[in-house]
Amino acid sequence: MLMKLAAGHIAPLTGLEEAEVLKLLETPPQPELGDAAFPCFVLAKSLKKAPAAIAVEIAEGLKAAGLDAVAAGPYVNIHFNREKLSSELLEMLGHPSFGKLQIGKGMRVVIDMSSPNIAKPFGIGHLRSTVIGAALYRLYNEAGYTPVRVNHLGDWGTQFGKQIAAYKRWGNDEALQAEPIRTSLELYVRFHDEAENDPTLETEAREWFRRLEQGDEEAKRLWAFFVEVSMKEFDRMYERLHVQFDHTLGESFYNDKMGAVVEELRTKGLLEESDGALVVRLEEEDMPPCLIIKKDGTTIYPTRDLATAVYRHDVMQADKLLYVVGGEQKLHFKQVFAVLSRMGHEWSADCEHIPFGLMRFEGRKMSTRRGKVVFLQEVLDEAVARALQIIEEKNPNLDNAQDVAEAVGVGAIVFGDLRNNRLNDVDFSLENAVSFEGETGPYVQYTYARINSVLGKAKDAIKGMDDGNTNRLKDAESNDGVSHGTNVGDASWALLKLLTDYPEYLEKAIQRNEPSVIAKYVIDVAQAFNRFYHAERIADAPAEERPFRVTLTERTAERIKHSLYLLGVQAPERM
Numbered sequence: 001m002l003m004k005l006a007a008g009h010i011a012p013l014t015g016l017e018e019a020e021v022l023k024l025l026e027t028p029p030q031p032e033l034g035d036a037a038f039p040c041f042v043l044a045k046s047l048k049k050a051p052a053a054i055a056v057e058i059a060e061g062l063k064a065a066g067l068d069a070v071a072a073g074p075y076v077n078i079h080f081n082r083e084k085l086s087s088e089l090l091e092m093l094g095h096p097s098f099g100k101l102q103i104g105k106g107m108r109v110v111i112d113m114s115s116p117n118i119a120k121p122f123g124i125g126h127l128r129s130t131v132i133g134a135a136l137y138r139l140y141n142e143a144g145y146t147p148v149r150v151n152h153l154g155d156w157g158t159q160f161g162k163q164i165a166a167y168k169r170w171g172n173d174e175a176l177q178a179e180p181i182r183t184s185l186e187l188y189v190r191f192h193d194e195a196e197n198d199p200t201l202e203t204e205a206r207e208w209f210r211r212l213e214q215g216d217e218e219a220k221r222l223w224a225f226f227v228e229v230s231m232k233e234f235d236r237m238y239e240r241l242h243v244q245f246d247h248t249l250g251e252s253f254y255n256d257k258m259g260a261v262v263e264e265l266r267t268k269g270l271l272e273e274s275d276g277a278l279v280v281r282l283e284e285e286d287m288p289p290c291l292i293i294k295k296d297g298t299t300i301y302p303t304r305d306l307a308t309a310v311y312r313h314d315v316m317q318a319d320k321l322l323y324v325v326g327g328e329q330k331l332h333f334k335q336v337f338a339v340l341s342r343m344g345h346e347w348s349a350d351c352e353h354i355p356f357g358l359m360r361f362e363g364r365k366m367s368t369r370r371g372k373v374v375f376l377q378e379v380l381d382e383a384v385a386r387a388l389q390i391i392e393e394k395n396p397n398l399d400n401a402q403d404v405a406e407a408v409g410v411g412a413i414v415f416g417d418l419r420n421n422r423l424n425d426v427d428f429s430l431e432n433a434v435s436f437e438g439e440t441g442p443y444v445q446y447t448y449a450r451i452n453s454v455l456g457k458a459k460d461a462i463k464g465m466d467d468g469n470t471n472r473l474k475d476a477e478s479n480d481g482v483s484h485g486t487n488v489g490d491a492s493w494a495l496l497k498l499l500t501d502y503p504e505y506l507e508k509a510i511q512r513n514e515p516s517v518i519a520k521y522v523i524d525v526a527q528a529f530n531r532f533y534h535a536e537r538i539a540d541a542p543a544e545e546r547p548f549r550v551t552l553t554e555r556t557a558e559r560i561k562h563s564l565y566l567l568g569v570q571a572p573e574r575m
């Protein structure tokens, strides 16, 4: 916020655009040097002067405009008037419209997220898609877009033929009802083990899927059973993660919508035969052909995604289509978008794959085939158990320790995921993620709880004060009573500046589809608060300083709580 203010003053003195100046502005390494430093090197050529001489001129210009600026070699250092600005800035932070952007203007963004495969464990990749997608939903919402969350369940395809074939041979309803995913996984693993020596299994599986696509009653009944029991288990997970969807429309939903797409491809002359299968060649795009209909006449993943995209554009009226799916599906989406473009759909340019890196838990990877799987539920349970242990040590008198542990443990996993740049591979360590120190979710949550306790003390202090002072504090709480004489320390000033920068971080997070921008921001805010908390007294500050510091603390609490909310992390009031 203040950088923008500085840029606004400097730009007219340089002939540069405000945005260029903003990019050039630096934060001085020490607070004594000022709030912003403008390096003059870039102007030397156009102005045919030495940078130091330019710095002197700019500093003069800024002083004439009433700013405190000094030339320091080739830099212009600007000091903002803390005492004058702080009440204005605090007031701005307290305004309900603060931090709401209007960059989306009612644009409908369909976010494909989570999208696990039925009858398989909820993989870590799906966890990432779920939490990144849920965060993007809230970020877009905050910026004036109309985001729509769609869970594109993997509930169709050859694997269901396998599932049915295996169930027919070895299935057990009771086990499936009790532990659907584990039992399905066992069937799946057994299928692959036995299929190595028994090729009839694969034939049976293909036959079952063909029957399913053609609407065979028994196939449909078995399939619906798998979907139902799996969904129950997924829903439990979504509940723990506090994730909702606007639509759950699995791949099966497009079964009766693929015919039209295939027909369109045919009439547009895009379908070609290849080894008995039908494909769209993408040589011009430098990609392998996109498979549309397999040799046995069944459809495949890309076919369903084509029908899905058309539906999202035509029926859901999406202006923008985001796919939060692991980086390993990059080629798939490039192919699908290229085929859409070949079909003449100009809106294929509005489709975007939002990939993310691989995540391992304590070095363990997901491998469904071999049955070596990290179950999300177990990971969450372990995180919660660790959180409970720490909470019991830190605060043995907390009454709702179990609920807090759930919020902290689950939050640690979500935050531990989201704080990484989306594209990075992550080796997730539970111990680090659940730690109350370092750049973790629990650290931020703990800071939030600390703030609440400080605010509680401040309220008690107000109660104990005489009326005159009480009124002064009330004024401060309504944000306009912070007196201009308030002495603003380095730590509170740094915190205040960071809080006013929030809209810029929000915008950056959306532009990059990168929730980690907000995760890192909220860590910075928590750290800045803790520095302030250690450097300056708050609840027991001298009466002239107290209103400012208490209000600053309140604004910090709101910002932390809201940032955690954007990330899908709970903020317990006490820990």
Ligand code: ARG
Binding pocket: 112, 115, 116, 117, 152, 153, 154, 305, 308, 323, 325
């Ligand atoms: N179910 C798929 C998988 O687990 C992910 C689906 C992603 N979304 C999509 N529209 N293809 O690999």
